[in-house]
Amino acid sequence: MxxxxxxxxxxxxxxxxxxxxxxxxxxxxxxxxxxxxxxxxxxxxxxxxxxxxxxxxxxxxxxxxxxxxxxxxxxxxxxxxxxxxxxxxxxxxxxxxxxxxxxxxxxxxxxSSFLGAASQMGVEYTIPEIAQSVIITRISGRTKVPEDESLTSLAKHHTSMVIFLSVQSIRRVVRQLIAGGYTAETPAAVIYKATWPDEKMVKGTLANIADKVGKAGISRTALIMVGEFLGDNYTYSKLYDPTFTHTYRKGIKNVTANKD
Missing domain, CATH: 3.40.1010.10 (Tetrapyrrole methylase, N-terminal domain)
Structure with missing residues (x-):
């Protein structure tokens, strides 16, 4: 069979x-x-x-x-x-x-489209000391979301966030995220049909992303990405740091030569 x-x-x-x-x-x-x-x-x-x-x-x-x-x-x-x-x-x-x-x-x-979207933007959801957790969620609509998983509740964690099935309600999304603790200056992006030939990408902040999405004519089949991982602040990982020791590489000590 x-x-x-x-x-x-x-x-x-x-x-x-x-x-x-x-x-x-x-x-x-x-x-x-x-x-x-x-x-x-x-x-x-x-x-x-x-x-x-x-x-x-x-x-x-x-x-x-x-x-x-x-x-x-x-x-x-x-x-x-x-x-x-x-x-x-x-x-x-x-x-x-x-x-x-x-x-x-x-x-x-x-x-997943949330991975395709990050690849198209050339970003990483997890940046050392900036963001180490990712929340994947959606806004409540015809399919209800448990109250403990509302955007307002989840926003208090200030993690990287990917919001599915919600771009048609982006103004409500923004209101709930700000009510939960994200600032209006938090970086945000919306990607329509990531990796498709007709992909569209809009970048901004929570303060202006809804207007930008409206001007771009995006109302479905898009992801909303929110968090400091989209911003200009970043730190390098320890993985390739020459002074960082791990199983496959011994750390290199910083030695200052004595000129005396």
């Missing part, structure tokens, strides 16, 4: 799918893909006879039925999810339904 391969599609650029994910996709008999978010160029990797189904208009039951039908025929199935399905990927509900039907599955991780 065949199994279901959940494959993270990567952030957008079709070259950013993992090699293992590519191999599963290229060999699949049936591909169920998130058409509203997955780059359609990824489907070029499929063999010509592969059956392709866009899940954008399908219900959970319809998706699982299609998977079960293919497994009964011993066909290989790829469920092509956005970015990396471990973040806002709706994978849990699919896995639970497959378990009920005793259908085997595997999970092949992808590159």
């Amino acid at each position: 065949s199994l279901i391969s959940f494959v993270g599609a990567g952030p957008g650029d079709p070259d950013l799918i993992t090699l293992k994910g590519y191999r599963r996709l290229a060999a699949a008999d049936v591909v169920i893909y998130a058409g509203s978010l997955v780059n359609p160029k990824l489907l070029d990797y499929c063999k010509p006879e592969a059956q392709k189904f866009d899940s954008a208009s399908m219900t959970l039951a319809a998706i699982i039925d299609k998977m079960a039908e293919a497994v009964e025929k011993n066909e290989s199935v790829v469920r092509l999810q956005t970015g990396d399905f471990s973040i806002y990927g709706s994978i849990r509900e699919q896995v639970e339904e497959l378990k009920k039907r005793a259908i085997d599955y595997e999970c092949i991780p992808g590159v």
Whole structure:
């Protein structure tokens, strides 16, 4: 009997799918893909006879039925999810339904859009002595967020923050972040469709990012990034410091020559 391969599609650029994910996709008999978010160029990797189904208009039951039908025929199935399905990927509900039907599955991780976004900007979320933690979250909307995880509650930590599924409410996002403790001068950025050909990038501060996003016409499919990691202050790590000793390198002592 065949199994279901959940494959993270990567952030957008079709070259950013993992090699293992590519191999599963290229060999699949049936591909169920998130058409509203997955780059359609990824489907070029499929063999010509592969059956392709866009899940954008399908219900959970319809998706699982299609998977079960293919497994009964011993066909290989790829469920092509956005970015990396471990973040806002709706994978849990699919896995639970497959378990009920005793259908085997595997999970092949992808590159999340929050990683693709940082790479496109050439930034690091964790900078020594500036930021060493990252919060990945979203604003409450039709999908509710636990009160303890509200933006106002999380903002008090002043960490690097990546906010998904919220750019349509960016003014509310800014208000909550400032109410929670970020200053209006905190660096902020918004990236629309990171790594896609039509990517847009807007940089500013919490004081002006909403206006800039409005002028750029960004209202969906974008990440909001907030924190001092986007600013001009930074320190170098100890990893390559010549005076820092670790398992693979002995520290070099600073010796001042005696000229007497």
